[in-house]
Amino acid sequence: MSNASPxxxxxxAVKWTVIxxxxxxxxxxxxxxxxxxFAQAFVKGWQAYLDALVEPDALAxxxxxxxxxxxxVTANTxxxxxxxxxxxKFSFKGKSFLITLIDLPxxxxxxxxxxxxxxxxxxxxxxxxxxxxxxWKIIFxxxxxxxATVFVTFPFVARELIPLMQEQGTTEEEAAVTLGAGGWRVxxxxxxxxxxxxxxxxVLLCNARAMGEFGAVSVVSGHVRGExxxxxxxxxxxxxxxxxxxxxxxASLLALLAIVTLLAKTALEARLVSRSGRH
Amino acid sequence: xxxxxxxxxxxxxxxxxxxxxxxxxxxxxPAARAADVSLLNVSYDPTRELYQQFNxxxxxKYKADTGKTIEIKTSHGxxxxxxxxxxxxxxxxxxxxxxxxxxxxIADKGFLAQDWQKRLPDNSSPYTSTIVFLVRKGNPKDxxxxxxxxxxxxxxxxxxxxxxxxxxxNYLAAWAYALxxxxxxxxxxxxxxxxxxxxxxxxxxxxxxxxxxxxxxxxDVLLAWENEAFLSKKEFGDDKFDxxxxxxxxxxxxxxxxxxxxxxxxxxxxxxxxxLKLLYSKEGQKLAAENFYRPRDPEVAKxxxxxxxxxxxxxxxxxxxxxxxxxxxxxxxxxxxxDQIYSN
Amino acid sequence: xxxxxxxxxxxxxxAPPTAARRQHSVIPGFGLTLGLTLLWLSxxxxxxxxxLFVKTAELSVEQIAAILTAQRxxxxxxxxxxxxxxxxxINLVFGAxxxxxxxxxxxxxxxxxxxxxxxxxxxxxxxxxxxxxxxYAENGWIGSLLAPLGIKVAFTPLGILVALVFIGLPFVVRTxxxxxxxxxxxxxxxxxxxxxxxxxxxxRVVLPAVLPAFLTGFALAFARAVGEYGxxxxxAGNLPNISEIAPLLIVIRLEEFRYADATTIAxxxxxxxxxxxxxxxxxxxxxxxxxxxxx
Numbered sequence: 001m002s003n004a005s006p007x008x009x010x011x012x013a014v015k016w017t018v019i020x021x022x023x024x025x026x027x028x029x030x031x032x033x034x035x036x037x038f039a040q041a042f043v044k045g046w047q048a049y050l051d052a053l054v055e056p057d058a059l060a061x062x063x064x065x066x067x068x069x070x071x072x073v074t075a076n077t078x079x080x081x082x083x084x085x086x087x088x089k090f091s092f093k094g095k096s097f098l099i100t101l102i103d104l105p106x107x108x109x110x111x112x113x114x115x116x117x118x119x120x121x122x123x124x125x126x127x128x129x130x131x132x133x134x135x136w137k138i139i140f141x142x143x144x145x146x147x148a149t150v151f152v153t154f155p156f157v158a159r160e161l162i163p164l165m166q167e168q169g170t171t172e173e174e175a176a177v178t179l180g181a182g183g184w185r186v187x188x189x190x191x192x193x194x195x196x197x198x199x200x201x202x203v204l205l206c207n208a209r210a211m212g213e214f215g216a217v218s219v220v221s222g223h224v225r226g227e228x229x230x231x232x233x234x235x236x237x238x239x240x241x242x243x244x245x246x247x248x249x250x251a252s253l254l255a256l257l258a259i260v261t262l263l264a265k266t267a268l269e270a271r272l273v274s275r276s277g278r279h
Numbered sequence: 280x281x282x283x284x285x286x287x288x289x290x291x292x293x294x295x296x297x298x299x300x301x302x303x304x305x306x307x308x309p310a311a312r313a314a315d316v317s318l319l320n321v322s323y324d325p326t327r328e329l330y331q332q333f334n335x336x337x338x339x340k341y342k343a344d345t346g347k348t349i350e351i352k353t354s355h356g357x358x359x360x361x362x363x364x365x366x367x368x369x370x371x372x373x374x375x376x377x378x379x380x381x382x383x384x385i386a387d388k389g390f391l392a393q394d395w396q397k398r399l400p401d402n403s404s405p406y407t408s409t410i411v412f413l414v415r416k417g418n419p420k421d422x423x424x425x426x427x428x429x430x431x432x433x434x435x436x437x438x439x440x441x442x443x444x445x446x447x448x449n450y451l452a453a454w455a456y457a458l459x460x461x462x463x464x465x466x467x468x469x470x471x472x473x474x475x476x477x478x479x480x481x482x483x484x485x486x487x488x489x490x491x492x493x494x495x496x497x498x499d500v501l502l503a504w505e506n507e508a509f510l511s512k513k514e515f516g517d518d519k520f521d522x523x524x525x526x527x528x529x530x531x532x533x534x535x536x537x538x539x540x541x542x543x544x545x546x547x548x549x550x551x552x553x554x555l556k557l558l559y560s561k562e563g564q565k566l567a568a569e570n571f572y573r574p575r576d577p578e579v580a581k582x583x584x585x586x587x588x589x590x591x592x593x594x595x596x597x598x599x600x601x602x603x604x605x606x607x608x609x610x611x612x613x614x615x616x617x618d619q620i621y622s623n
Numbered sequence: 624x625x626x627x628x629x630x631x632x633x634x635x636x637x638a639p640p641t642a643a644r645r646q647h648s649v650i651p652g653f654g655l656t657l658g659l660t661l662l663w664l665s666x667x668x669x670x671x672x673x674x675l676f677v678k679t680a681e682l683s684v685e686q687i688a689a690i691l692t693a694q695r696x697x698x699x700x701x702x703x704x705x706x707x708x709x710x711x712x713i714n715l716v717f718g719a720x721x722x723x724x725x726x727x728x729x730x731x732x733x734x735x736x737x738x739x740x741x742x743x744x745x746x747x748x749x750x751x752x753x754x755x756x757x758x759y760a761e762n763g764w765i766g767s768l769l770a771p772l773g774i775k776v777a778f779t780p781l782g783i784l785v786a787l788v789f790i791g792l793p794f795v796v797r798t799x800x801x802x803x804x805x806x807x808x809x810x811x812x813x814x815x816x817x818x819x820x821x822x823x824x825x826x827r828v829v830l831p832a833v834l835p836a837f838l839t840g841f842a843l844a845f846a847r848a849v850g851e852y853g854x855x856x857x858x859a860g861n862l863p864n865i866s867e868i869a870p871l872l873i874v875i876r877l878e879e880f881r882y883a884d885a886t887t888i889a890x891x892x893x894x895x896x897x898x899x900x901x902x903x904x905x906x907x908x909x910x911x912x913x914x915x916x917x918x
Contacts, residue, residue: 010821015728021717022717029789030739034746083664086652086653086657089653090653090657100904103900103904104896106846109849109870116674116675119882173650174650182651209745214853232747232750233749
């Protein structure tokens with residue numbers, strides 16, 4: 001990539017100043033906070049670190065987070081595929097408006113995302129009284145936490161798929177249909193292999209966001225220890241209980257998840273680039 | 280630019296995705312659900328340590344008395360916020376909040392009887408507390424009384440009275456002092472305004488403020504629950520902080536109540552009653568005292584006499600306030616005195 | 624100016640083929656997938672958001688006006704929008720530096736630096752919040768260095784700015800990076816051959832080409848920052864009128880049982896973010912049309 005010609009090069013002094021500034025900025029704003037999480041987590045050594053992770057409330061938080069993540073990522077993956085199919089394989093009026101609506105949760109404040117579900121399903125909300133009388137617990141239980149998480153992660157998979165599927169067009173699918181393949185067969189044999197890496201990438205991002213969501217979940221959780229606290233909420237609770245090391249230990253799980261996500265993402269991107277042959 | 284997909288990366292990827300899905304079923308069968316009965320206590324911020332120990336005491340007793348196991352869950356946060364959660368449907372069997380008004384608010388929505396506070400002894404408050412100052416070791420800013428808090432250059436840490444119960448007690452104690460000293464409501468208003476001018480951080484709950492003061496090192500004095508101040512000294516060591524007892528403070532009565540609507544639905548009234556009763560027993564009172572809450576029981580109080588400093592205390596029912604509903608309306612409602620302080 | 628137009632149109636050689644052609648499709652599943660999409664969108668996004676407006680509509684216009692013009696609300700919105708704007712601007716400048724370094728120069732550790740950009744995107748906001756607070760508090764690694772200079776970051780509006788810069792950085796970098804990578808080398812070489820200085824070339828050739836991407840990245844970072852909650856509440860002092868952001872005010876109103884206030888402020892922010900999204904999508908289309916003209 002960098003077959004730089006002399007005319008495109010700045011003087012070495014400029015070059016290294018730019019690199020230095022970039023490195024300084026990234027170091028100060030990104031690396032230090034990340035390093036800090038692990039430094040604080042291990043401040044009392046490995047044993048304390050592990051103890052913090054196997055503490056029953058922490059385990060319950062991990063379990064709840066995994067449940068909520070599994071549900072919301074699955075739902076959004078399936079629906080992301082459906083949405084991307086509808087948007088990219090057909091042309092219809094109002095498509096760009098639809099895309100804007102799909103993007104909407106991305107720019108809605110997480111707090112508002114939590115609030116709307118309280119308005120709907122809270123005991124004083126529109127459907128809450130009926131639901132509670134019939135024994136359904138939505139808010140302050142895992143269904144409400146899942147709903148808020150699904151809302152917040154709504155656009156992630158579709159967002160990754162739509163540009164790629166648009167780029168790929170519809171020719172291959174049309175050929176397959178002409179040859180007599182049914183809808184599902186076209187999707188699983190023709191479309192899916194073409195988009196699998198982008199799909200995986202979208203799922204990964206969706207997964208990271210789902211596990212780490214704080215604001216929306218905080219509004220609908222009720223903060224019952226061992227029951228409705230997700231990992232990020234458990235981090236906040238421990239932080240408020242003078243258990244800083246434990247708090248950062250649990251936080252480090254999420255930081256680790258972020259790092260794994262990014263490693264996988266880098267690998268996937270290389271894959272995507274080499275497949276689509278754009279470079 | 281070619282980059283080969285390393286098998287290790289693929290494996291990590293698959294693992295990362297498979298783990299949540301594979302482990303999900305565990306979430307459906309909470310391991311701790313083995314208990315026969317379960318009770319939810321929705322409480323305020325600084326009671327975490329108290330109820331951690333008290334729940335164990337109750338569970339052991341319950342097991343001995345009935346042979347059944349019980350699991351007690353707790354939720355902690357700013358008192359007002361916790362009341363909001365119960366109103367919105369958090370199924371608390373019992374609420375143990377920072378002040379009566381927050382339980383009144385729950386009662387107003389029909390979750391429990393309006394006269395709930397008469398159902399248990401001592402205004403339904405099994406323990407009391409008061410507001411004291413926590414200062415840095417050696418009291419470098421020489422803070423002795425409320426009057427010192429409005430001096431320029433003194434940074435005061437308190438949570439937000441709109442969301443935190445403890446902060447409302449803080450505020451009212453300051454108000455009581457100013458009213459007594461200055462003699463007029465207008466001057467009292469100026470006093471609290473000047474006090475809040477010295478507040479650099481306004482957390483939503485008492486615990487948030489304590490963390491800001493103790494761990495983050497912000498501020499010269501923390502207005503705190505007495506129990507919270509003692510706990511900070513215990514957690515961080517005597518060599519870091521001193522407690523200053525002001526000339527006048529307020530008798531804080533954190534009340535407890537059964538949430539009728541929820542216990543009826545869940546069939547947990549008996550357990551909930553037994554739970555709150557234990558708070559009034561000798562054992563419960565001792566545990567409260569161990570956690571630096573002032574016990575109501577005269578004998579237990581005598582036993583722990585030396586722990587708690589003697590303070591001149593006003594109460595919320597004094598003429599200056601006229602009970603929680605009036606105090607809430609005057610000071611903390613929309614457009615009340617506290618809003619006026621922050622709007623200009 | 625005429626050479627500039629020429630530049631823009633020749634820029635594009637590498638642009639992707641454009642999307643879906645207009646035709647009657649033989650591919651099955653239109654009704655099913657669009658129906659499901661609309662159903663799912665309605666259930667998860669539209670109906671819940673509608674609840675917000677229904678709740679707000681229960682108020683009279685005067686009440687809504689009173690809530691929105693209350694000093695504290697105005698200040699919270701000012702703080703949220705103002706600091707988000709400032710954070711996006713800082714990200715624009717440093718984002719440009721970072722993108723230039725990553726795309727144009729080869730240096731040891733470039734790949735790692737590149738990978739790190741996405742950390743704020745993947746790191747949960749609460750974790751970012753406590754990590755930044757611990758760092759920038761007066762007894763923290765960075766805070767203790769700044770304290771002697773009289774600079775306080777944590778628990779001041781500056782702290783909010785730091786958090787917003789943190790979460791916004793990837794948006795600017797990741798939007799601009801691909802555009803700068805795709806930029807044709809020959810243009811700059813041509814400009815140089817024609818005697819343009821390096822700075823002139825960057826200003827007249829490179830900048831116009833990446834400007835739409837910069838604006839999009841700026842708008843994305845801004846939109847994200849306006850709604851941000853988790854990372855900010857730990858590091859902000861949360862003082863009304865000084866360091867209280869709008870999302871926090873929504874939470875506080877909710878905790879005070881003042882649902883009307885909470886929903887009104889929320890609805891206002893929602894409208895603002897919807898408008899922002901429209902602008903962003905418009906910018907993206909503009910940017911695509913500029914780069915896709917000859918495709």
